[in-house]
Amino acid sequence: MADTQYLATRKTATVGLLLMLTMLGVFPIDVVLPSFPALSEHFERPSPDIALSVSLFAVGIALSQLLVGPLSDAMGRKNLLLIGIIVSAFGAIGCVLANDYWFFLLFRVIQAVGCGCFVLSQALIQDLFTGQEQQRLRIFLVTCGGIFISVSPLAGTGLQSWMGWRGSFLVFIALAVSVFLSASLLLKPLPADSQPRRPDFIASYRKVCSDFNFMAYWLTSALAFSCHFSFIVISPLVFIDQLQLSAKAFSLTLLGYGLAYIGGGALATVLSNRIDPQTQILTGLCLILTAGVLMLGLSSHLGLSVTTLLLPMIVCTAGTTIARAAAHTRAMNIFPEQAGTSASAGSVLIFIIGGLTSAALSLTPLDLQTTLALCLILLSFLGLGLNGLLRHRHRALATG
Known part of the structure; x- marks a missing residue:
């Protein structure tokens, strides 16, 4: 005991x-x-x-x-x-x-x-x-990571x-x-700590990055993360420059958005116990798509406001949390003996996709709210298409 x-x-x-x-x-x-x-x-x-x-x-x-x-x-x-x-x-x-x-x-x-x-x-x-501990812990850390970014x-x-x-x-x-x-x-030191060997960077990355499933799951996570990160990047331009919020009001608005990650994490935890990871990924991407359509509709009918921007992003937050945690687990389970290389490859991919997407969004001459809505729709469609291809490959392998 x-x-x-x-x-x-x-x-x-x-x-x-x-x-x-x-x-x-x-x-x-x-x-x-x-x-x-x-x-x-x-x-x-x-x-x-x-x-x-x-x-x-x-x-x-x-x-x-x-x-x-x-x-x-x-x-x-x-x-x-x-x-x-x-x-x-x-x-x-x-x-x-x-x-x-x-x-x-x-x-x-x-x-x-x-x-x-x-x-x-x-x-x-x-x-x-x-097992399930990995999935639950990744949901928890993705949730907390989103909160930390929003509260910073x-x-x-x-x-x-x-x-x-x-x-x-x-x-x-x-x-x-x-x-x-x-x-x-x-x-505690793991076997590699006590028996170090010479790293082969090229061979390590060639092995993990040449696997289609590995790259597809990390790319799915990167697309979902880009939705959240793009909103964070353009939020000062929208809330401060366009809506004229004070710095304090802006920070409190992002705090409220960050707290929405708690709800997204709770929903992801419930789903992780009831549906398989692949279905969780599709559910998360569908929520992101719903958020994009909702934001586009609110923007065209009610115009720009804190509510018309924040409400769809709360829906997007739930989708991001669900999809990223499940995609992380599927990707990391492919090469468990190379967990460090797997994590680094995925993190760099997330950084590149998120950075490029947010940069393109912030430099667009179009209305930012409409552009963000279209970005959510586009990224979710890309994710759904990629996972449709994954399912097709899995079925082909199972029947072949």
Whole structure:
């Protein structure tokens, strides 16, 4: 009985660690946005130059993740994760101390390279949990990840008013130290940690990326994520520039949207116990399609308002949560022995698709609400078509 209680306690603590890794993976990107004016004043640079730090941060994470996955499969998760946390904290410390713009950019990239290790949360789920536990945990982390992204601007506003632009970096350092201590105590070395081997990056990625099912499931997740991420990217343009909301009202609006992820997560949990993952993916994509059609109808009949934009996005949130969690599980189960490489390949794909989609949306000369609605419809149709092709291939293999 005591052993059972100990294992349950340890498992709960491990879930808490994974939650912290998820938060640190998204926290440094959006939380600094409200500090752009202060950073611009401090470094005496225009806002576009400050925005470059966000772009470089995203590029740094993407490049880092490409290395982290295969390295973790060959050398082990724990040590690589601890090294990444140290590097990210060092980069954040450099940002706090920087008085020169170019040094700030350098340390921001160093922070991003360290943050690439947080992609290992997906690999750790594959290593430490089995069966339905993996599915439920991925639903939970996808839900929390969406909440963290939505809440980050509000947290950034509070930290900016409390501690200035350095506040978000100081909080990141404190969180990184706590995660480092937790990971040191909770994670046990896996076989790869004690028997490291030389990683073969090209062979590792060739193996996973040449599998159609693997790429199709990760692409499905990327399409679903792009719906959420595109809304986050254009939200300041719509709520602040067009609807003239204050910064505080804008942050509270995103907070309400973030809370909708809780409902989406609860619905995904219920469905995961009643229908198979493939049907969950289709259900999620159909909800995204419904959200796009609803937004298009509301936009044409009632015009732009907080309600006509936020209500369809709440429906979209439920679909995104359901589809991404199920797609993650299907993709990660294809190559369980290469969980690190699988997680990195999928995360980079999500980053590329989400970035390109949101960039195209933000640069469009058309009405943003209508364009977002059409984007949801298009992405959901692409996902449905891709999964229709998956089902056809599965049936052909079963009958062949």
